[in-house]
Amino acid sequence: MGPSTPTRSKGAATALARSMATLGMDSPLTDVSANVRPVRMTLSPMRFKTGKSNAPRSRQEKEDIVPSGMDDARAMISKDWDGPDGVLPPRRRSAATIGHQRGDRYIPNRDLNRTSASSAQPYREDAAGESLTSIHYTERSDSVSSSASSLAEIDPHAGLEDVCAFEQGQRILSFSAAPPSSISGQKDPRGRYATKKATLPSSLTAAGRRRIPTAPERVLDAPAIVPDFYFNLLHWSAQNVIAIALQSAVHTWNSETGEANFLMDLEEESERVGGGGLISSLRWDADGNILAVGTDRGYTQIWDVNRGTRLRTLRPDPNGGADASTINTIAWAPDGTLNVGYASGLIREHDVRQRSSVTRSLERAHAAQVCGLAWRDDSALLASGGNDNVVKVWDRRTSVAKMRKENHCAAVKALAWSPHNSSLLATGGGSADRCIHLWNTTQNTRVQTIQTSAQITSLHWAPHYREIVSSHGVSNTENNEGALNVWAHPSGQKLAELPAAHDGRVLHTSLSPDGQCLATVGSDESLKFWRVFEEPTDMNKSAAQRGILGSGYKNIMGSMRTNTGSRSAAPRSLR
Template sequence: MSSSRSRRVEYDRFIPFRSAMDMDYARFALTGPSRPQRDGSRESPSSVAYQKLLDDCILKNRSRILAFKTAPEAPASKLPQFDEPIRPQKKQQRRIPKEPERVLVIHGLLDDNVLNLLDWGSNNVLAIGLEDAVYLWDAAIESTKLLQPVEDRGPITCIRWSPDCAVLAVAFGNSDLSLIDQATGHVVDGMEDENQAPVLSLAWRSNSILTVGRFDGTVVDYDFRKDDMFICFYNGHRRGVCSLKWSVLSGGIWRSGGQDKLVHIWDACMPVSRDHPRQRQWLHRISSHTSIVKAVDWCPTRSNLLAFGGGCNDHCVKFWNTVNGACLNSIDAGSEVCALLWDKNKSELLTSHGSPNNQLTLWNYPSMTRVAKVSGHSSRVLSLAGSPLGGVVASAAADETANAVEIDDPQKAPELDRDKQEAAVKLMANGACTLCNTGKVHIQPSFSLD
């Protein structure tokens, strides 16, 4: 048998050649038991190393992996802990009340849509102009104060906080303009000119420069740091200018609306004529409304977007591009649009209306779908003012009430320092307010400041 194996011919191809095959050896190889070599005598070093690594890592030096017996239960402390599946949180539904959160009953508020008698400063103090006094309400500590400057100057026509809230600009029916210090109630500066028309609107360009719009259509810039306070004159309106506001995003651009149904866009950086170095012309004139235009406001997130609403014969809210003067959209609000206010954080717009519903309407921009309606006034809502903290809007109406409406959750009010707390205690001692069963806060001033 061994001699036959030694005479076997090797070929480079697997072609069966029966005459050269050793059939006895083939049968033995096929039917014989197959036993692995465990002693490593005929295995290569790499195979031995692989087998050792397999035993250490996979088999754990065990003779077998599977066993026909039941393993003991593991204790509960050693069981693997799996986190519960993350469930999507339910989106909190926005709650917009249909009624105001607080109602201030203020006697002496004039029913005139061209006046500007409501302003909420960055110091979180709401100022309301009455016939011959200014009512101040500190929203942070809910204290009250009444400023009554000088008598026999006519009713108050406009009030406006300075950007730093150091002074409150107050305009009177006899054409006088006073800058009043809130803490002391004293007049720190102002103008007295009987030859001028009464002031209807005010807008601060900075802490020292004030833009004044008068009943005869004149618009003038004044700098109270100079002896000659007159800076420049804006020529465009033919009747009373009842709305002024500088753009926060574009420092040199501002707008004006008037009783002549016109809206003007001005650029303070435009060059002026040599013949009239202090007279400026409008950049764009918008004459699409058919009634008085007082409800005008800049979009807080888009520097070139302006929204304004028409009066009792118009009922429209229009949106304009202030760069090219193009009308972007126009909707019918259904009633007189007395005031208009953009939300500072969302793409929403709040409008106040007159008859028949005298309501506030919250719009979603740019779809202009109605988000909510808020009632609570029995007469047309003349003015709107937003809280500097956001979320709360104050509205003043001809029914001699001022409502506070929570449109969204306001930010937490900043804590007052000790000096402000002591000043607040003094202010609260000078005025009082009572809450009756109807939920209205009645202002009962017990003093007046000179």
């Protein structure tokens, strides 16, 4: 049967009330219910002044004992209930409790009770009254005593350097390793800690082994080419075939065999498929077999060049609309997706393998006409530039721009994805801007800006070097109009300049499939070839072995050389 509820004895309560009345105080227990247990205060055991040991012998005595210095009323206070007699066993303290009491719970293995029998020095105490350890004290006792004896002999008027036994000019504190000692016949070793200057790419530092020519390798005529900044009329395919549009006609030239072919002329096409207008853009697919041709009336023709047949025509809305405007630029993704940019600001995406080819329409992608389109090599991101001075990057999974930048002050036609860094995009502005901006499309930040002095019509990255070439149109200086410039990356330093690549603006450019030769066509109606990115010496081969501008060049040069300016003269000369 459990113990009964403890109750206050009647005699103790009467004595307590009498003592409180004697002191002139109200008893705090008069209003307390009998069913509520009052809080019990335990006093620490003390010694009386008599000198006798009054340590409690039992738990009952420990709780009843009161110092003799207190008033008689407090001496009459008794405990509220009777506990079991006998001495309780001492409570075992855990290691965690000991560590907590010592104030060091995070390093429980520290030995704070370690003493040294050989040490006669008492321990010091910190602010908390805890004794400090004497680890390493005995090992250093001899050095401390010797230092103390030496300090006693120091002249009180001596300087700090004499007291500390340091020479003047000697470093006392050091936050880095000391520099290596100099070796006879060697320069100052401290020079290796100096900041190094930015160096040029390795392609130009090998004792001048690579030279960027300042004259074109080949020059051909491109009569009656439309001198429009917003058109894109030249492209070099992966099969080493160049396609160029001369007003309403398209011509191809195979640089491996030297064979020139006439592909099509809108004047000979029916109006149902877009005949009777001008060609405003063209683009090879990733494999170099299919050519997309855009017109100024919004028609897109898909051609199989090897067979010379038109595979399909993508027609605009017959009732008129955003797609019934000039197609300024075309871009093929490596996976076969076709994108078309219109002068109305519309970007339309097609899958030409399907009957209903339209897969996405970006209405009002730009507030003005679309100038440039460029797919990244993984077919994941599409970059676009417009006459509204805006650069955008589109994720093919959404219709919302992933990145939008308005740092340019003119139309953005030149777009180029870096082959060395998939997140790096280069863009070039028009005549009022004249800047090349490099963007990190992952972080949506501008990495670098290169100031030029002319309108930027195109940009191409070198596949073998950390370099980029820019072509220019209208310039604020007479010497820079129609120039080509090669820039180092990431320093942005100009490596080479061809100030008069064309007598007038450079309209369109395209890089060869091996990334070495740049084809340019200008307002002077000439097509030129520049070897700006020749391969390194260990990879260099002759042009005939690569088939670029090879043995067939002389034949095509003679067939394309014509001085007539009519629209139909050039196609007839190439048949």
